[in-house]
Amino acid sequence: MSRIRAVFHDPDGSRYGIPTYWWHGAPAGYATRRQLRAAGLRPAGQPVAAQILWRGVGGIRAAYLYRVDLARPKRTATPAQLRAVRAALTARKTCPTCRTVQPYCIPRSLGECVDCAPGGPR
Structure with a gap:
């Protein structure tokens, strides 16, 4: 694992407060809002379950992840x-x-x- 990825690897949430993964490093069962929408689902009021952090233009970027098993069909x-x-x-x-x-x-x-x-x- 490269040092850049190691900085953002916090699966238990001790460093960032919630489970944190690197780009393309999240386990199955998590999805972003766009991924949920593409699957015909919505977060349905559930809190953010995890996040993905990466270095991008303008600094560190974040994408929030939701649990797919708690998502509901889109209205x-x-x-x-x-x-x-x-x-x-x-x-x-x-x-x-x-x-x-x-x-x-x-x-x-x-x-x-x-x-x-x-x-x-x-």
């Missing part, structure tokens, strides 16, 4: 939530000046569609 959006998201996206695409629904989100810097904005094509 699906209700039809009302999906309607609300659809309505919000439609509002972002509707020009307040000409009231047309554009195929893109209206830039907040302009406040209106590119056709209605000053200096736009007319």
